Amino acid sequence: MKENIMKENICRDYCYQTTRSKIKPVNYKMDKLELVIFDMDGVLTDIISSWKFIHDYFHTTNEKSVSDYVKGKINDKEFIKRDAMLWQENGRPVKKEKLVEILSDVPIMKGAKECVSALNINNVKTAIISAGLDVLANRIAKDLGINYAYSNGIKTDDKGYLIGDGIVNVQLKFKEKSVKRLAKKLNIKNNRIATVGNSCYDIPMFAASGIGIAFNPDDECVKKAADYVVEKKDLNLITPILEKFF
Numbered sequence: 170m171k172e173n174i175m176k177e178n179i180c181r182d183y184c185y186q187t188t189r190s191k192i193k194p195v196n197y198k199m200d201k202l203e204l205v206i207f208d209m210d211g212v213l214t215d216i217i218s219s220w221k222f223i224h225d226y227f228h229t230t231n232e233k234s235v236s237d238y239v240k241g242k243i244n245d246k247e248f249i250k251r252d253a254m255l256w257q258e259n260g261r262p263v264k265k266e267k268l269v270e271i272l273s274d275v276p277i278m279k280g281a282k283e284c285v286s287a288l289n290i291n292n293v294k295t296a297i298i299s300a301g302l303d304v305l306a307n308r309i310a311k312d313l314g315i316n317y318a319y320s321n322g323i324k325t326d327d328k329g330y331l332i333g334d335g336i337v338n339v340q341l342k343f344k345e346k347s348v349k350r351l352a353k354k355l356n357i358k359n360n361r362i363a364t365v366g367n368s369c370y371d372i373p374m375f376a377a378s379g380i381g382i383a384f385n386p387d388d389e390c391v392k393k394a395a396d397y398v399v400e401k402k403d404l405n406l407i408t409p410i411l412e413k414f415f
Contacts, residue, residue, distance in 0.1 A: 322338075
């Protein structure tokens with residue numbers, strides 16, 4: 170049963186939900202499954218964050234920006250800009266192709282190929298909705314055969330160097346907006362959508378879909394907000410759940 174999670178006592182850190190409109194689960198009655206939406210980082214990929222993956226490469230950190238964002242002091246675009254400006258080599262910004270190179274080492278989650286394949290065979294559409302980097306989301310979508318990918322990017326100059334300006338397609342705190350836009354685009358009712366996520370930022374996606382699956386959840390609030398919980402890091406374990414609605 171989806172619940173509105175606003176209790177800071179079950180959150181390990183400052184809860185971003187105190188800085189956004191209240192998340193109201195509609196509790197759609199799940200119908201025939203037509204679309205499965207996956208978060209990327211920690212779900213389709215076996216890493217915490219595509220942004221952190223790059224920070225680790227450059228030995229930088231965005232902890233201050235994370236804190237400011239969660240507390241509502243900065244928006245998504247500023248968050249991206251601060252991150253991008255930290256990524257430098259020899260005191261100069263890097264090219265987008267450098268990010269592609271770094272992220273090429275990101276491993277796909279165990280069972281992801283089998284899970285997506287089962288959905289494709291049964292004519293269920295698939296999508297990524299992630300506040301992670303588009304260069305990774307597009308690669309993962311292509312490798313796994315996922316139909317749609319929505320994520321964020323960074324603008325470059327005419328030589329391909331990052332200029333810091335963010336391209337915001339998915340608002341981290343408001344991922345339900347992306348779910349609703351895609352549902353409208355595909356003319357699919359929300360009660361025919363399943364969403365799969367691992368973090369508290371995926372709770373709004375759960376609220377906007379027929380069922381929400383907490384996969385490899387990183388906090389208690391994620392478990393409480395989901396209809397199903399799979400704690401083992403094997404994405405194929407969600408396939409039997411989804412098969413109930415084929």
